[in-house]
Amino acid sequence: MGADMRLVELLEELSLLLELSGENPFKAQAYARAARTLVEHEIDVHRAVAEGTLRQLPGIGPALEEAITEYVRTGTITLYEHLQQQVPEGLLELTQLPNVGPKRARQLYEQLGIASVDALEQACREHRVATVKGFGVKTEQALMEAVQQWKHSRFRLHLHTALREVQRWRERILALPDVTSVVVVGTLRRYAEIIEEISLLVTTPFPERLSKALRKELPEAVAETGTRFAARGERGVRIWFELAPVEVAGWMLFQGTGSEAFVAAIEAELRARGFQPAPHGLLKDGEVVPLRTEEELFALLGLPVVPPELREGGEIVAIARQQGLPRLVSRADFCGMLHVHSTWSDGKASIRQMALAAKELGYRYIAICDHSPSAYYAGGLSYERLKQQHAEIDRLNAEDLGIYILKGTEVDILPDGSLDYPDETLEQLELVVASVHSHFKQSRHEMTSRLVRALEHPAVHILGHATGRLLLSRPPYEVDIEAVLATALRLGKIVELNAQPYRLDVSWEYLQRWRDQGLHIAINPDAHSAAELEYTDLGIALARKALFPPDQVVNTLSLEEFRQFCRRHTQQ
DNA sequence: GCCGTTTTCGGCCCGACTGTTTTCAGTCG
Incomplete structure (x- = not known):
């Protein structure tokens, strides 16, 4: 079991409140650090309090022990309550x-x-x-x-937050009587990068009865119609619930998933075959056609089921009709986990922990790519520390963990486009990811030349999070991304699709334009903890949106193939 | 508030950047 997230949030807020009330900032940080410690060590606080082991954790002294103990006993912390009164x-x-x-x-x-x-x-x-x-x-x-x-x-959410939110609501709604299923629809089912509202389709044999029960369960929800309700979830995001009878669940699922353009394209095909599409059911000769699943709907048209993430536009319908759906990269194709961090720099888990976690997920090799010296705030590795890290990786590989660990780096691209390690160091690495982490405010021309120069470095394999955007908080820096992608293609370098839900960088729309040209991408979690390895799945969904086939995604290569690929593409 | 081969007080990830100053404070990565 992981840490108690309510306590973690409470400690984080407490830290902020302390700072806002003018307390010693280091005291405030102590609370935030304790919160992080609980998460990183996945502490079951109830057990830790019962066993009296809290004090053994780094950063937890007498005061934090007392505060956490109080939380376990009473559900709150007096200091927090007090500060909440004081600080507006x-x-x-x-x-x-x-x-x-x-x-x-x-x-x-x-x-x-x-x-x-x-x-x-x-x-x-x-x-x-x-x-x-x-x-x-x-x-x-x-x-x-x-x-x-x-x-x-x-009121907007990152993809992973929205998915977590859905999980919470699903469990709550599934606990009601008469509920057959709760399925996410809308932009979230299509894996949009940012979620503006969450829509859930609740299927039931008894919509009227469930409508009453739902009204009771969610008194704060606003009913738009008898079968459509809106509530507010995490960070105020709007949650829609649509009740649908099971007989037409497939139709409602299709309608709710969208997009408008995709629905219109399918509906045009249905009309051509004598059906009359309506919002709450597909009609034929005035009768509702029973459609329990989407498979039944697509079968009516003799089409393969178009995966939800491909439904951004209507063109995919014509593609599916004429040549069938293209073979797209999927989770099952994945062998290699590239670009992950460890405690050697700013990661929260050891190399061993990350490797074993990746192995559990079915990966065959993992590339540890910690930061370089310029990323001092992230604990970037000096040459000496890098050598020590390599010795550890050699030891771990000698143990034969059942997953092979590659020696990599996420090397900083310095303002002039040079790299943060000397060439002799870079040559000793099996995988070099080069990324920008500073000097974001350069001119478009400077930034473009900076990235191009980095790509031209023979040791570089992958260009990391190339536009630097942070979804919902920081726009991309000024850069001619098309010129950068063209350079990557020309030199046979790999472009990262960074799967962190805050980044999802380079965006699928840009990548899509270069897919046909043969651009290779790597879908990387940039994970700083074992849990974050699963972000890879979000990246895969977005690569599928851009219609990437497995052979243009380097993570699908076997270890030997990947090494060959890297060697081939760095020999100029 | 926490921590300690710099050790029971005095530091706490450090440097860049920005906008405000006229020598620095606040924020960020």
Whole structure:
């Protein structure tokens, strides 16, 4: 069992509240660090309290032990309750804005009485923010932009958060009587990168009865119709529930999944065959056609079932009709887990733990790619530490863990496009992923030349998260990504589809344009913990959206093939 | 608040960047 997430969230918020109330920042950090420790060590706090083992954990001393013990006994922490009374609620919201930390939030509150993002927006409009000491006109403008960005991303979720949210609601709804199934539909079923609302299709033999039960279970939900309800979930995201009789569940699933263009294309084919599509059922001669599954619907048209992630547009219907669905990369093709971190730099798990976790997931080899020296904040490895790491990898491989560990690096691309290790060091590595982690504000021309130069380095195999975007928080840096992808293709270099749900970089739309040209990609979790290895699956879904076949995804290569591929593509 | 072959007090991942200053504070990765 993992850590108690409510406690973890409580400790994190407590840390922020301490900073906001002007406490010693190191004291505040101690609470945040304790929260991380509980997660990383997957601590069952109830057991740890019972056994009195909390103090053995790094960063947990007498005060944290007492706070956690109190939480286990009472469900809360007095200090937290106390601070919550003292610190205005909106200050936490303010710290979510980029460039607003606890200090500035406090200043804005004390000087201007600002205690919410809305109040900050108003103050910016009235140019009151620029009058505060330490703030100026530029800061005011930047804050105004940050407010707009925040309002835009409010109520939106990253893919993994949305999937977790679905899990929670599914369990809750499945516990009700008369529920046959709860299936996610909408953009989430299609694996959109950002989820604006979650839609769940609830099938039942008795829609009216379930409607009543649902109303009772979710009193806060708003009923749009007798069979359609809206509630609010994680971070205020809207959750739709649609009740459907089992006889037409397949039709409703198809309708709910979309996209509009895809539904229209299928409906056009149905009309041509004498069917009349309607929102709540497919009709033929005025009678509802029973369609319990999507398979039955596609079979009506003599089409293969189009996987949900491919349904962004209508063109796929014509493709499926004329030449069948292309063979797409899938989880079953995967052998290699590339680009993962370990405790040698900023990862949370040891090399052994990461390797064994990857083996459990069915992988045959794993490339440990920790950071290089310039990424000091991430504990980047000096040459000496890199050598030590290699010795450990040799020892682990000698143990024969049932998965082969490759010696890799995620080397920083420095501002001028050179790499953060000397050539002799890079030559000793089996896999070189090169990524940008600093100096994001270069001009488009500088950034493009920087990435091109990195790709031209003979030791580089993979270009990591090439646009630098962080979904919902940071736009990509200025770069001519098309020129970069063209260079990768020309040199036979691999472009990463970074599967971190915050990144999903390079985006599938860009990759799709270069797929036909023969671009090779690597789908990498960039995992910092064993749990994050599973992000790979999100990346696979997005590669499928871009219609990548297995042979253009290097993770599908066997170990020997992968090594050959790397050798071939770095010999100039 | 935590920690300790720098050890019971005084540090705490360090440097870049930005916008504000006129020598630095706050934030970020």
